[in-house]
């Protein structure tokens with residue numbers, strides 16, 4: 001075995017700023033140009049006049065955490081192409097950030113959750129964005145290495161999340177059915193009533209917010225209040241600035257205020273014991289917090305992280321899925337043909353007598369669609385492959401030799417940018433840069449090379465792999481199916497006239513994995529002529545939803 005101190009530095013100052021649009025691609029260049037300086041210790045830097053960091057929401061004079069600044073490497077696909085290094089070091093004022101590109105090294109990080117830990121990230125995220133009490137942060141930080149017999153609040157909550165959201169679990173089934181039911185109701189009551197242009201992203205985002213939170217929080221869902229739902233999205237928008245921890249009240253007033261509205265509403269929710277009528281997920285999380293005597297205020301703050309996790313990636317992921325499908329007429333035609341094979345006359349005549357209109361009822365079994373229509377799941381996986389902009393962050397807990405080759409220093413940061421792994425032609429084949437909806441169908445005929453699971457990073461990996469991936473995928477697929485079967489959606493210009501689909505740029509965001517569009521896409525939504533006047537029922541796992 002050979003080992004060596006590995007500290008290869010890459011000159012980042014020549015990254016091609018001009019050819020990189022909109023997102024986070026180019027900021028490395030600016031960091032390389034030393035527009036930052038140390039403000040306090042090695043962990044914090046002060047941002048001077050840095051054009052690209054300003055684009056990302058930082059202002060000149062802001063304090064930024066090194067790991068925040070490092071997130072600028074999130075979408076550094078062009079940079080990887082230039083360097084084609086399996087791993088490289090960005091040295092920021094004495095703090096090493098190891099950016100991992102090669103799939104073999106990614107697997108090495110994933111397999112060693114002990115030395116490359118997600119826990120410090122999670123705690124830092126909670127402390128700086130949710131702002132719990134000192135006692136709350138202390139409770140979260142217990143059992144850092146996971147070796148104590150008592151798991152502690154953080155690990156207990158993670159266990160509860162994994163159990164509640166596990167594939168095939170009764171709790172996930174219950175939640176999925178409830179989400180589908182809520183989506184069906186919203187489509188019937190609100191989407192069918194839409195008259196005139198709407199913004200595709202905001203429309204999808206609102207629908208997902210209402211359906212998901214109704215399913216999770218039950219009849220007393222706090223997000224039915226407009227100020228609470230708006231507060232959540234204002235908080236999400238300003239998360240990056242709030243995470244700086246530098247007078248968030250003044251540098252991010254809307255997000256700061258939004259968080260307060262959100263936390264207050266959740267305090268009321270738990271104080272009124274409304275969670276007792278909520279989903280198994282919310283009850284299990286509540287019990288985990290109670291087990292560790294978490295105060296009501298901290299409980300509400302921790303809970304607001306669930307609402308962030310539930311919505312902030314699923315909403316843009318659904319938007320991009322719809323956008324990429326609807327803007328491709330051949331794909332729409334093909335998918336509709338496949339989906340229509342699952343339409344059956346409904347056996348349920350229960351509402352016929354009471355219904356004044358007596359509409360014909362048709363039924364779609366979503367469980368059957370998901371099982372027998374592999375293109376749909378493959379399509380969503382492909383959307384996430386090409387849109388994913390996360391950089392899984394891990395802290396190096398002790399000096400560690402990665403894959404018996406690279407010596408990584410203790411207290412350094414490891415970042416795995418998904419964009420990098422997702423654009424590696426040696427993994428994905430010659431079509432790596434194409435959007436290929438059938439890429440993930442087994443024997444789907446695409447030229448995909450056999451890729452190891454480590455190469456797919458849309459939901460992260462290793463011990464921190466996203467527990468919400470099954471729910472999110474089901475939600476995106478259900479919305480896509482309902483929309484394709486029931487509606488024609490066409491883009492319009494600002495005067496409401498038909499126009500071409502134009503792909504919007506993404507809005508940079510320091511924490512979300514799937515970026516939202518910077519500008520919305522105005523569309524008109526019309527019920528398809530073919531099915532006008534029909535009543536639709538969707539079911540999941542043999543249970544009729546509607």
Ligand code: HEM
Nearest residue numbers: 309310313314317390392458459460461464466468472513
């Ligand atoms: C398309 C939708 C989603 C995407 C793209 C996504 C992506 C991710 C990513 C990239 C991570 C970090 C993993 C890592 O660092 O290796 C993560 C973690 C996480 N996600 Fe998701 N996510 C989505 C939906 C959801 C949903 C619906 C939930 C709801 C419960 C959720 C809950 C979480 C949680 C709790 C974690 C932290 C895991 C831990 O503590 O170990 N996510 N997600």
